[in-house]
Every structure is written in structure tokens, then in C-alpha cells.
Amino acid sequence: GTFKVLALGGDHIGPEVVAAGLQVLRQVADQFGVAVEIEEDLLGGASWDVHGTFCTDAVAAKARAADAILVGAVGGPEWDNIRIAGPITETDGLTRLRIELDVYNALRPARAWPALLHRTPYRQEVVEGADLLVVRENAGGIYYGEPRGREVLGDGQERAFEISEYRTGEVERIARCAFEAARGRGGHVTSLDKSNVMESGKLWRETVARIGREEYPDIQLRHLLMDYALFAVARAPQEFDVLLADNLFGDLISDLVAVVSGALGMLPSATLPAAARVGHPVKGGLYEPTHGSAPDISGQGVANPIGTILSVAMMFEYGFGLPAAARAIEQAVDRVLAAGLAPPDLGGTDGTATITQAILRNLHPI
Amino acid sequence: GTFKVLALGGDHIGPEVVAAGLQVLRQVADQFGVAVEIEEDLLGGASWDVHGTFCTDAVAAKARAADAILVGAVGGPEWDNIRIAGPITETDGLTRLRIELDVYNALRPARAWPALLHRTPYRQEVVEGADLLVVRENAGGIYYGEPRGREVLGDGQERAFEISEYRTGEVERIARCAFEAARGRGGHVTSLDKSNVMESGKLWRETVARIGREEYPDIQLRHLLMDYALFAVARAPQEFDVLLADNLFGDLISDLVAVVSGALGMLPSATLPAAARVGHPVKGGLYEPTHGSAPDISGQGVANPIGTILSVAMMFEYGFGLPAAARAIEQAVDRVLAAGLAPPDLGGTDGTATITQAILRNLHPI
Ligand SMILES: CC(C)[C@H](C(=O)O)[C@@H](O)C(=O)O
Ligand SMILES: CC(C)[C@H](C(=O)O)[C@@H](O)C(=O)O
Numbered sequence: 001g002t003f004k005v006l007a008l009g010g011d012h013i014g015p016e017v018v019a020a021g022l023q024v025l026r027q028v029a030d031q032f033g034v035a036v037e038i039e040e041d042l043l044g045g046a047s048w049d050v051h052g053t054f055c056t057d058a059v060a061a062k063a064r065a066a067d068a069i070l071v072g073a074v075g076g077p078e079w080d081n082i083r084i085a086g087p088i089t090e091t092d093g094l095t096r097l098r099i100e101l102d103v104y105n106a107l108r109p110a111r112a113w114p115a116l117l118h119r120t121p122y123r124q125e126v127v128e129g130a131d132l133l134v135v136r137e138n139a140g141g142i143y144y145g146e147p148r149g150r151e152v153l154g155d156g157q158e159r160a161f162e163i164s165e166y167r168t169g170e171v172e173r174i175a176r177c178a179f180e181a182a183r184g185r186g187g188h189v190t191s192l193d194k195s196n197v198m199e200s201g202k203l204w205r206e207t208v209a210r211i212g213r214e215e216y217p218d219i220q221l222r223h224l225l226m227d228y229a230l231f232a233v234a235r236a237p238q239e240f241d242v243l244l245a246d247n248l249f250g251d252l253i254s255d256l257v258a259v260v261s262g263a264l265g266m267l268p269s270a271t272l273p274a275a276a277r278v279g280h281p282v283k284g285g286l287y288e289p290t291h292g293s294a295p296d297i298s299g300q301g302v303a304n305p306i307g308t309i310l311s312v313a314m315m316f317e318y319g320f321g322l323p324a325a326a327r328a329i330e331q332a333v334d335r336v337l338a339a340g341l342a343p344p345d346l347g348g349t350d351g352t353a354t355i356t357q358a359i360l361r362n363l364h365p366i
Numbered sequence: 367g368t369f370k371v372l373a374l375g376g377d378h379i380g381p382e383v384v385a386a387g388l389q390v391l392r393q394v395a396d397q398f399g400v401a402v403e404i405e406e407d408l409l410g411g412a413s414w415d416v417h418g419t420f421c422t423d424a425v426a427a428k429a430r431a432a433d434a435i436l437v438g439a440v441g442g443p444e445w446d447n448i449r450i451a452g453p454i455t456e457t458d459g460l461t462r463l464r465i466e467l468d469v470y471n472a473l474r475p476a477r478a479w480p481a482l483l484h485r486t487p488y489r490q491e492v493v494e495g496a497d498l499l500v501v502r503e504n505a506g507g508i509y510y511g512e513p514r515g516r517e518v519l520g521d522g523q524e525r526a527f528e529i530s531e532y533r534t535g536e537v538e539r540i541a542r543c544a545f546e547a548a549r550g551r552g553g554h555v556t557s558l559d560k561s562n563v564m565e566s567g568k569l570w571r572e573t574v575a576r577i578g579r580e581e582y583p584d585i586q587l588r589h590l591l592m593d594y595a596l597f598a599v600a601r602a603p604q605e606f607d608v609l610l611a612d613n614l615f616g617d618l619i620s621d622l623v624a625v626v627s628g629a630l631g632m633l634p635s636a637t638l639p640a641a642a643r644v645g646h647p648v649k650g651g652l653y654e655p656t657h658g659s660a661p662d663i664s665g666q667g668v669a670n671p672i673g674t675i676l677s678v679a680m681m682f683e684y685g686f687g688l689p690a691a692a693r694a695i696e697q698a699v700d701r702v703l704a705a706g707l708a709p710p711d712l713g714g715t716d717g718t719a720t721i722t723q724a725i726l727r728n729l730h731p732i
Contacts, residue, residue: 122488127487145527157533158534159532159534165528168524197614198528228621230596234487236487
């Protein structure tokens with residue numbers, strides 16, 4: 001059959017990197033004999049400017065019908081001061097999509113690219129070979145707990161608050177995602193929490209431990225407190241494999257691991273409504289680079305497209321069930337980096353088009 | 367007058383490093399002509415085993431009466447499964463002390479020691495000269511918001527939750543602490559939050575911005591999202607000066623910055639009930655290394671005492687108003703490290719006593 005892809009460039013550099021990603025998507029689909037049908041639409045500020053909402057019902061409906069959604073990045077100072085009452089799903093288009101699609105399983109890999117070791121702050125022997133996968137719970141926790149808001153107190157002070165919460169079932173399903181991912185990798189899961197302080201963290205740790213013990217005795221599980229984990233991962237990234245965390249801590253650790261790749265612009269993500277299992281393509285996943293919309297460099301053609309191109313690789317692997325196509329894209333990226341090309345966020349001077357063309361030329365079916 | 371110091375070793379390596387810290391405290395007090403009166407007592411598991419509580423009322427009263435409190439570290443697997451109903455102040459002795467003393471201003475410095483650059487994961491040119499101060503709000507936020515707890519839902523699932531919250535006044539007072547600290551240092555404050563997701567983070571950012579604008583126009587203020595900040599600080603620690611954060615994010619960033627020092631065992635802290643201003647000693651501060659009780663190495667005489675010894679330096683500076691004594695201790699540490707001594711957490715073989723004796727021998731009034 002034909003895979004339906006919805007492409008949402010978003011704001012600032014978002015459309016620039018999505019255009020690059022779509023070029024790779026089309027060429028790899030051709031090379032691997034996959035039929036794809038691509039539709040483009042608006043998200044974020046770009047949608048606000050036209051429709052007065054950050055995500056229209058039509059886009060949400062198209063996303064629900066798609067096999068995969070490619071997103072660039074949303075937001076920018078133009079839309080920062082728009083105040084809308086209501087939950088975060090109204091104020092952030094990407095968040096609305098995440099919730100509508102119930103994509104709770106955010107997979108965020110980061111690796112040390114051989115050609116980029118000297119672009120990281122690390123000594124070579126500390127970082128080479130580092131290969132991490134953050135599995136982030138992406139549909140619950142402090143992002144969505146209700147009630148939340150602000151109130152003026154009797155003494156004139158303001159109080160702002162939100163709820164941090166987890167239910168057993170939410171933790172169970174993301175724990176399984178991490179254990180499944182570890183089976184296809186190094187076989188180690190490190191689960192992060194503040195169970196010494198947070199009630200939700202205690203439930204998190206107990207539940208992850210139970211699922212590990214009962215369903216994945218073949219996987220090595222370790223629990224670390226989040227504070228110590230930041231030190232331990234930053235100091236010795238080679239010692240870790242899968243890092244499992246809740247929505248907030250997963251957000252934090254997935255930026256930290258970008259240090260081993262040299263730049264945030266290198267990081268892809270796949271956010272799925274189910275666990276990723278070899279041979280079981282998942283419909284309705286959201287694929288996006290983890291970097292932001294970078295208003296400061298938008299329109300200059302210098303954005304690093306690699307995070308988006310690697311997100312397209314994840315789409316082939318998890319969305320279309322074609323890991324070989326994913327490997328072909330990763331190898332093309334590897335060759336281009338080895339040839340010395342580098343965008344400005346890695347200290348180089350090669351623009352979006354130069355990097356993308358080089359990757360397209362180096363893409364060979366494996 | 368005589369300064370009254372309460373020393374609470376706590377558990378496992380806690381009493382070992384506090385003993386080292388007290389040796390330095392006594393010698394420096396002598397050398398600088400300061401009269402100190404030291405009383406020792408129990409905290410944490412050590413208190414539980416004798417009194418059935420992690421912090422007795424008597425210890426809390428002594429702490430309130432003291433000029434400064436030196437704490438080692440609390441906790442260990444022996445006490446992990448003790449379940450006590452009630453707020454976190456009942457289940458954690460150190461937390462009770464923090465709240466009783468209203469020490470909301472946690473100052474956690476981390477620097478790159480010239481002799482230890484090769485013990486960090488960084489290339490030398492990335493880390494040398496790094497000199498950071500985390501200013502952590504330590505009496506509010508998600509640690510203490512009420513209600514919190516666990517409940518069984520209709521469908522049999524459990525739900526665990528807590529409140530994350532801040533009031534204007536809480537943010538104002540810690541913001542002033544960060545700006546005051548920056549005046550005595552590099553003049554830069556970077557404030558961390560997730561204001562794009564958390565209501566308390568929005569209030570945090572607005573309030574810090576207002577205090578900076580109205581009261582500290584001489585200080586440069588930058589706001590960073592916490593996720594990006596972890597990447598930015600880990601990648602280029604030299605670019606930062608004072609890092610201001612709420613209780614949870616301050617906990618996290620203060621472990622991360624330990625990477626520039628080479629080990630968690632190097633980090634001191636001072637947690638004060640007021641801003642630290644040059645020439646204004648603060649009564650009732652709590653001084654402790656940021657490392658934990660390390661049950662795995664306790665009783666072996668190998669714990670790194672430097673975090674505690676540097677906490678004693680902070681006591682002389684902030685508690686007794688004697689920055690010269692603090693500088694003398696820091697220089698002694700520097701000389702000992704330059705001579706090549708290193709405890710096991712830094713890859714060396716020198717035990718607690720060896721390091722402490724060497725520091726005592728190198729302590730000269732400046
Ligand atoms: C933009 C922001 C709401 C988002 C998050 O916090 O989830 C981003 O940081 C991410 O990691 O996708
Ligand atoms: C032990 C724990 C409760 C504590 C905290 O989270 O505050 C510790 O990590 C710290 O940084 O002092």
C-alpha cells in the first residue's frame with residue numbers, strides 16, 4: 001500500500017529542515033520501492049497567522065489519518081505573548097498533536113559520530129562509541145496534570161501551580177517501550193526519577209521495577225536519581241544504553257545527551273502511540289528533530305537538516321517497517337560528516353542545501 | 367564573641383567527612399583567632415536508630431540556636447523501607463532542618479581545579495577556568511507543595527501526585543540572593559525554568575525579570591529553558607557564572623556542574639536563611655557537601671573530605687564573615703591537589719586522613 005505522510009514545517013527554520021527531510025524521504029522511498037503520498041500543512045505560529053489557532057481541527061484530523069507525521073519546529077517571539085485561556089493543548093499546536101495522537105513513547109537517540117568527536121567538549125576516549133536512547137513518557141506528568149494555573153492570594157502575592165502526577169498504567173506502558181527498545185540494543189535500561197522526593201517518582205520506580213522483573217527478566221535494569229544521573233551521564237556517556245524517564249525528566253535528559261553528538265541540530269526523534277517492535281510498523285507516529293525553531297538563524301539557509309533527516313530515517317524504521325532504509329540514511333550522514341562537511345552549529349560553514357545534497361548523493365540502498 | 371557550631375555527621379561516610387571538616391574548622395579558627403564552640407549530635411538514620419525519628423526536637427532546637435550547622439550526609443538502605451505517614455519533613459531529617467531554619471538560599475559553587483582538569487571528561491581548553499555558582503531555591507516548589515500522595519482509582523490503578531508551586535515572594539527573595547551573589551562575582555545571572563510548560567515557571571521568569579530590572583540593573587540577566595540549559599552548561603561551562611533555579615531544577619543543575627570539578631565529592635554548599643552580602647555574616651546557615659552518604663564505601667576511610675572542607679570554608683566566609691579564612695582553605699586544597707594527591711572518586715588512592723592531613727599542613731593564614 002501507499003504510506004500517507006503529513007508534513008508540518010511549522011515556524012522559522014522548521015519549513016527549511018522539513019523541505020530537506022522531504023527530499024530524502026522521496027529519494028529513499030524511490031530507492032526502496034516504497035510508495036509515499038506527502039501532504040503539507042501548517043502548524044504553530046504559521047497556523048495562527050492564517051487560522052487564529054496553533055493547530056486547526058483539519059490538521060488534527062489529517063494527522064490522525066496519516067501513517068506518519070513529519071514536523072519541523074514551532075514557535076517564535078512573534079507568538080510568545082499570545083495569551084489563550086485553556087489547557088496547554090490550546091496554546092501549543094505540537095502539544096495538541098501529541099495528545100490527539102496519544103503518542104506517549106518518545107524515542108530520542110543520540111550517538112557520538114566518529115567524524116564529530118572533536119566537535120564535542122569531550123576528550124575523544126570519553127565519548128567515542130557513545131550510543132544512547134532516551135525513552136521519554138510524552139503524554140502525561142507535569143505537562144498535563146489538572147488543575148493548574150495562577151491565583152492572587154489574600155496578601156496580594158500571586159501563586160502559580162501545576163500538578164505532577166502519574167497513574168500505574170501510564171508508567172507500565174512506557175516501561176514496556178523502554179524494555180522493548182533495550183532488547184534491540186545493549187540490553188540495559190537506566191530508569192530516572194526523584195523517588196526520594198516525589199510521590200509520582202516512587203510510583204514510577206516501583207512500577208518500572210515490577211514490569212522489569214515480571215516481563216523483562218532478560219534486560220538489566222538500574223534506577224538512578226535524576227540529579228545524580230545528570231552527573232553520571234554527562235561524565236561517562238559510554239556507560240549508558242537506554243535512559244527511561246517521565247515527561248519532564250525525559251525532556252531534560254534528551255537535551256543533555258545532545259552533548260555527545262556535538263549539537264542539538266543532530267538529534268532526531270520518533271514519538272509513537274505504541275512500543276516499537278522489530279517487524280511491527282507503527283501507524284500514526286510523529287517524527288521531528290528535537291531542536292527548536294531558531295528564529296535567530298531562520299531564512300538564512302544555514303539550519304542543520306541532519307536532525308530532521310535522521311527523523312525521516314526513524315520514520316522508515318518504525319513507521320514503514322524498513323530498518324534497512326534507516327541504516328542507508330544513517331550511513332549517508334556518516335559519510336558526509338566523514339568527508340568533513342559541517343553546518344554552522346557544529347562549527348562548520350556548510351548550509352542546509354549543501355549538507356542535504358551531499359546526503360542525497362551518498363544515499364545507496366544497502 | 368564565640369561562634370556556636372552544631373556538627374551533625376549523619377550516616378555512613380557522613381561522620382567520616384565531618385570529622386575531617388571539624389579538624390580544619392578548629393585549626394583555621396585558631397589561626398584566625400576566632401572562638402568556636404562545637405557540639406556534635408545525630409541526624410538521619412543514626413538518629414532513627416537511637417531515637418526513632420530522623421531529627422529530634424532537641425536537635426532542631428540546637429540548630430535554631432547555632433551560628434552555623436555542619437552536616438555530613440544522611441540516609442542508606444537500612445532506612446529506605448521505613449514508611450512514616452506525614453510530610454517529607456517527618457521522613458527526612460535534613461529536610462526538617464532545612465524547613466525549620468528556613469534556609470531557602472542554597473549556594474552551590476563548582477569550579478575547575480587546575481590540577482584536576484585531566485580528571486574531568488572535558489578537553490582542557492573547554493573546562494579550564496570554569497567557575498560556576500548555583501543559587502538554588504531550597505524551601506519551596508515541588509518538594510513541599512500540599513496536598514501530595516497516592517490514591518487508588520475506581521479502575522484499580524494507583525495515582526501518585528504532588529503539587530509544584532511558587533509564590534511571588536518566594537521567587538523575589540531567592541532572585542535577590544542570586545543577584546547579590548553575582549555582584550561579588552562575574553556579574554551575570556542565568557535563570558533556568560520551563561516557563562513554556564509550567565505555570566510556576568512563568569511566574570518564576572516574570573518575577574526574576576522584574577527584580578533584575580528594578581533592583582539590579584547592573585547585573586546581566588539571561589533566561590534559559592531548563593532543557594536547553596543542561597545542554598548549554600554541559601557543553602560550554604566557561605560561559606556561565608551564576609545559575610539561578612527553583613528547588614527541583616536547582617537540585618538537578620547542581621549535580622551536573624560537578625562534572626567540571628571532576629567528582630561530586632569536591633562540591634561544598636552553604637544553605638542560608640538570607641542573601642549573602644559581603645561584610646554581613648549570616649547566622650543559622652547549614653553547610654554540607656552535596657554528595658550523598660555513599661554506603662558502598664563507608665567505614666573504609668576512603669571518602670573524599672574536600673566537599674566538606676570547602677563547606678567549612680563557606681562557613682568562615684558567610685557564617686563568620688571571614689572571607690580570608692575561606693580563601694586560605696581553598697588555597698590549601700589547591701596546593702594539595704597540585705601536589706598530585708587525589709582520593710579514589712578522582713581516580714587516586716589517597717584516603718580521607720591523608721588528604722585531610724595534607725590540607726591541614728598547607729593551611730597558612732593569608
Ligand atoms: C517546546 C517544548 C514544549 C517541548 C517540551 O518541553 O516537550 C520541547 O522542549 C521538546 O523536548 O519537545
Ligand atoms: C537527598 C535529597 C532529598 C536532596 C535533594 O533532592 O534536595 C539532595 O539531592 C540534595 O541535593 O541536597
